[in-house]
Amino acid sequence: MSKRAKxxxxxxxxxxxLATTALIQPWEGLVLTSHWDRYAKIWDICYGETKGIxxxxxxxxxxxxxxxxxxxxxxxxxxxxxxxxxxxDKPKSWQATTISxxxxxxxxxxxxxxxxxxxxxxxxxxxxxAMTRFNRAxxxxxxxxxxxxxxxxxxxxxxxxxxLAGL
Numbered sequence: 001m002s003k004r005a006k007x008x009x010x011x012x013x014x015x016x017x018l019a020t021t022a023l024i025q026p027w028e029g030l031v032l033t034s035h036w037d038r039y040a041k042i043w044d045i046c047y048g049e050t051k052g053i054x055x056x057x058x059x060x061x062x063x064x065x066x067x068x069x070x071x072x073x074x075x076x077x078x079x080x081x082x083x084x085x086x087x088x089d090k091p092k093s094w095q096a097t098t099i100s101x102x103x104x105x106x107x108x109x110x111x112x113x114x115x116x117x118x119x120x121x122x123x124x125x126x127x128x129x130a131m132t133r134f135n136r137a138x139x140x141x142x143x144x145x146x147x148x149x150x151x152x153x154x155x156x157x158x159x160x161x162x163x164l165a166g167l
Contacts, residue, residue, distance in 0.1 A: 001164075001165040002157070002161055002165065004157050004161075005093075005157060005161055005162050005165035005166075014092070015077075015092050015095035015096045015099060016069065016072055016073055016077055016096075016099065018092060018093070018095075018096035018162075019072060019095075019096040019097070019099035019100045019103070020047075020068055020069060020072055022096065022157055022162060023096065023097070023100035023148075023157065023159060023162065024047055024048070024068065024072070024099075024100050024103050024104075025047050025068070026155070026156040026157070027100075027104075027148045027156055028046075028047040028048035029047070029048075030046065030047060030061060030064060031044070031045055031046065032045070032046070032058060032059055032060070032061070032064070033045070033056075033057070033058050034053050034054065034055060034056060034057040034058075036055075037050070039137040039138060039142070040137075043055060043057075045057055045059055045064070046059055046063075046064030046067055046068060047064060047068050048103070048104075049064070049067055049068070049071065051071065051075075072099060072103060075107070076099050076102045076103050076107055077099055079102075079107040079111070080095075080098060080099065080102060080107060080110065080111070083107070083110075083111035083116065084098075084111065084116050084119055084120060085120065090119060090124065091124055091166045091167055092166055093162050093163050093164075093165050093166025093167065094119065094124045094127065094128065094163055094166065094167065096162060096163075097128065097131060097159045097160075097162055097163035098110060098115070098116075098119070098127075098131070100159055101115070101131050101134060101149075101159060104134070104148075105134050109134070113130065113131075113134075114130040114133070115127045115128075115130035115131045115133075117130075118130055124163075124167050125164065125167055127163075128159075128160055128163035128164050128167070129160070131149060131159060131160065131163065132146075132149040132150050132159075132160055133149075134149060135149050
């Protein structure tokens with residue numbers, strides 16, 4: 001287990017907080033003025049928020065953090081608990097990674113994925129590995145997504161790194 005994964009697991013109480021602080025915020029980055037996402041072809045702001053975002057919007061860091069926590073809970077955590085039986089009882093690191101993945105690719109894609117299938121069978125290691133397949137945008141493998149899905153980079157922990165650390 002990497003040192004940064006140990007620190008993340010020890011310092012955060014819940015899977016939602018772990019997902020937002022260790023994965024979503026570092027990978028999405030904070031942008032306080034809405035901008036055009038060239039990959040998704042949609043306006044976003046804060047930590048990649050796209051819901052209801054239009055050109056010219058401005059938010060504070062506090063507004064962005066509150067929006068992220070509320071959205072992650074309502075639009076990602078709750079739907080994941082409905083499509084993956086016993087979601088809340090699964091390993092915290094796996095939950096956090098799954099929440100981060102859903103935030104990035106959507107709950108529908110995660111719920112239908114091989115990663116969800118493995119989790120339903122109790123094979124969390126294979127589930128973590130299967131999540132790394134979500135490394136494309138516009139049909140092309142994207143280096144940044146490969147890093148996000150696997151072991152990260154010098155500044156950010158990767159989803160696989162965290163996922164496996166808590167098993």
